[in-house]
Amino acid sequence: MIGIIIPAHDEEQLVASCLHAALSAGRHKGLCGEAVEVLVVLDACSDSTTDIVTRFPVGAISVSVRNVGMARAAGAEYLLARGARWLAFTDADTRVAEDWLFQQLEQQADVVCGTVAVDDWSEYCRFAEPLQKHFRDTYEDADGHRHIHGANLGVCSLAYRAVGGFAPLESSEDVALVNALLAVGAKVAWSAAPRVVTSARRMARAPAGFAAALGIAVGTLSQTAM
Incomplete structure (x- = not known):
């Protein structure tokens, strides 16, 4: 069985499209025809995310930790106990491509680190166009990249267990996991084949996640424009 783990904290605006895609x-x-189980890890949700998730044929567990590393780890342990041989991770503000899982497995690696794309920069108002250009010019979206995104990550269960899984980190839990896997000699595919589209929102869920990185870029652009 293949498991898809999606942590979610107050994602009522985006979780439905995420689940349709997954x-x-x-x-x-x-x-x-291999079985695929989708699991949402509901982390301290106070909006209608939980109600929306119950309308889909997916599993759900609840935690109250406000910690993405712990949420991903809880989801992984749940699906490993159900027999998952491969764990695929994405985020609730992300839409994976139809061939996302297939492309992860096609890499024939212990770990697959994919890239991200953005299709809506409108939250950044007057900075939307320069931010989009900055991202296009500086972000390497090609095989051989060195990006690590929890929104586009896959790992075989044996490799995951070998390093003890995700650390209980509020940010960069994905980086810590991949670094641990590299340290034990796991085969990592740095591939642009598994595709996802993620949000470019201003309000970060993780203190040092993708939204925070975009915020830093906007700060730089605004200083340049002054």
């Missing part, structure tokens, strides 16, 4: 990826013909 379920579609689980039905890809290249998986040859």
Whole structure:
């Protein structure tokens, strides 16, 4: 079985499109009918995220930690106990491509680190266009990149268990996991083949996540414009 783990904290605006995409990826013909289970880890949700998730044929567990590393780890342990051989991680503000899982497995690696794309920069108002250009000019979206995103990450269960899984970090839990896997000689595929589209929102869920990085970029752009 293949497991998809999606941590979510107050994602009522985006979680439905995330789940539609994840379920579609689980039905890809290249998986040859292998079972795929989608699990949402509801972390201290106070909006309607939980109600929305219950409308989908997915699993859900609840935690109250406000910690993405702990949420991912809880989801991984749940699906490992159910027999998952491969763990695929994304985020609730992200839409994975229909062939996302298939492309992860096609890399024939212990770990697959994918890239991210953004299709809506409108939250940044007057900085939307320069930020989009900055991202396009500075972000390497090609095989051989060295990006690590929890929104586009896959790991085989044996490798995951070998390093003890995700550390209980509020940010950069994905980086810590991949570094631990590299340290034990795991085969890592730095691939642009598994595609995801993520949000460019201003309000970060993780203190040092993708939204925070975009905020730093906007700060730099605003100083340049002064």
